[in-house]
Amino acid sequence: MIKQLVGLLAVLAVAALFVALLPLMAPTELGPVTRHYVEQGLVENRGANLVTSIVVNYRGFDTLGEVTVLFLSVSGAGFVLRRREGLVPEPQRRSSELVQTASRVLFAPIVLFGAYIFVHGHLTPGGGFQGGAVIASAVLLLLLADRDRLLPHGFLSVIESFSGFGYVVTGFVGLAATGSFLANRGVIDLGTWNRLFSAGVIPVIYVLIGLKVGSELATLLDTMMHADQAGEGHR
Amino acid sequence: MIFIDLVVCLLAIVSAVWAIIARNLVSAVVLAGVVSLAVSYLFLRLAAPDVAMTEAAIGAGLSTVIFLIAVRRTEEEEKR
Amino acid sequence: MNLLSLHALAVGTAIVLILVGLAGALVRRNLLKIVLGFSIADSGVNLLIVTLGHIPGRTAPIIDDPKLLKDAGSLVVDASKVVDPLPQALVLTAIVIGVGVTALMLAFVVRLYAQGKSLDIRDFGRLKW
Numbered sequence: 001m002i003k004q005l006v007g008l009l010a011v012l013a014v015a016a017l018f019v020a021l022l023p024l025m026a027p028t029e030l031g032p033v034t035r036h037y038v039e040q041g042l043v044e045n046r047g048a049n050l051v052t053s054i055v056v057n058y059r060g061f062d063t064l065g066e067v068t069v070l071f072l073s074v075s076g077a078g079f080v081l082r083r084r085e086g087l088v089p090e091p092q093r094r095s096s097e098l099v100q101t102a103s104r105v106l107f108a109p110i111v112l113f114g115a116y117i118f119v120h121g122h123l124t125p126g127g128g129f130q131g132g133a134v135i136a137s138a139v140l141l142l143l144l145a146d147r148d149r150l151l152p153h154g155f156l157s158v159i160e161s162f163s164g165f166g167y168v169v170t171g172f173v174g175l176a177a178t179g180s181f182l183a184n185r186g187v188i189d190l191g192t193w194n195r196l197f198s199a200g201v202i203p204v205i206y207v208l209i210g211l212k213v214g215s216e217l218a219t220l221l222d223t224m225m226h227a228d229q230a231g232e233g234h235r
Numbered sequence: 236m237i238f239i240d241l242v243v244c245l246l247a248i249v250s251a252v253w254a255i256i257a258r259n260l261v262s263a264v265v266l267a268g269v270v271s272l273a274v275s276y277l278f279l280r281l282a283a284p285d286v287a288m289t290e291a292a293i294g295a296g297l298s299t300v301i302f303l304i305a306v307r308r309t310e311e312e313e314k315r
Numbered sequence: 316m317n318l319l320s321l322h323a324l325a326v327g328t329a330i331v332l333i334l335v336g337l338a339g340a341l342v343r344r345n346l347l348k349i350v351l352g353f354s355i356a357d358s359g360v361n362l363l364i365v366t367l368g369h370i371p372g373r374t375a376p377i378i379d380d381p382k383l384l385k386d387a388g389s390l391v392v393d394a395s396k397v398v399d400p401l402p403q404a405l406v407l408t409a410i411v412i413g414v415g416v417t418a419l420m421l422a423f424v425v426r427l428y429a430q431g432k433s434l435d436i437r438d439f440g441r442l443k444w
């Protein structure tokens with residue numbers, strides 16, 4: 001009972017905080033930093049999607065840290081639910097013929113769609129995170145169709161580590177070329193606004209992020225589905 | 236248009252409350268997915284298509300699936 | 316503030332979602348329900364942050380139309396025509412982090428269940444001495 005009461009009090013306190021903050025919640029003008037990002041975004045980066053420009057270039061260092069956090073949480077989940085090597089999973093109920101055939105037909109188009117999303121991240125809504133999630137859902141389809149399938153973890157971790165490494169290398173290339181980490185101008189030709197080959201290193205980094213997020217989320221799904229049974233691994 | 240927004244907001248709130256009080260875990264998880272989908276519509280209306288895509292793909296899709304796997308994994312061992 | 320505007324509706328929904336999720340996480344006893352509460356509160360926080368950057372009557376920060384430029388010759392964008400892209404960039408990454416953190420919590424729940432055969436948080440009171 002006390003727990004419920006304390007919980008209710010905490011919720012009420014947060015509600016009061018929000019009511020006090022309500023007048024601050026209706027902006028009418030962009031702040032000075034955002035104003036620079038919006039006005040100079042095309043001049044400095046040539047990326048039509050300003051959100052992508054901010055995520056990958058202006059705040060690219062933050063995104064590097066963010067990708068690291070995702071990696072840590074996925075590997076943390078993998079550590080907690082360890083899949084023992086050489087463990088043959090118990091045979092499960094087979095999925096229907098329809099699911100199996102459909103997953104075989106649909107896997108490649110879905111992966112292609114994910115790649116399309118992150119290749120066009122600097123032009124249209126979308127990008128590495130969304131494309132990676134779409135690729136992971138294609139892998140999920142495979143796992144659903146054949147529940148005994150074990151994903152090739154070695155292959156996935158090679159993709160994952162090479163894309164992470166490529167991200168850092170791109171940053172250092174910017175450092176060597178212009179003197180600032182993850183710089184965009186002066187590394188590759190920026191190209192013309194609204195073309196596929198534009199925006200310098202932004203598409204390169206977003207493709208790397210897409211591969212990294214896709215392989216991480218696929219590993220996560222596999223970990224959750226095939227974790228060793230009944231917790232014997234840690235006793 | 237604003238009435239559609241109103242309906243979606245109510246849908247989000249009702250599903251959230253229902254997800255918290257529901258007895259059945261699977262229906263609670265699916266209702267949380269509905270909350271994510273409604274929030275994703277609101278992102279689109281708030282001129283944030285990037286965020287709407289992310290929320291629809293990750294919040295409503297993958298997150299729901301991970302929850303469902305967790306529900307299944309905490310049920311199946313009960314039977315043994 | 317007009318109560319039947321998109322802005323007011325979104326702020327209201329976001330705050331209600333945060334409170335409902337928080338209440339669920341604090342009051343429920345099923346571990347999966349607690350994680351679910353956190354996940355709902357996460358959606359609410361993201362919605363609130365995006366709403367803070369939304370200015371009514373403006374378009375999305377994707378410059379695919381020359382009409383959004385200040386003048387035809389240069390590539391300077393007219394800052395009075397698009398919404399704030401910064402909160403959107405923040406939330407974009409926050410959603411992905413959110414699913415990672417949720418998956419980690421769920422992994423702990425599955426592991427706790429495997430060892431304690433229970434989902435009730437009161438059965439895991441070993442820290443409560």
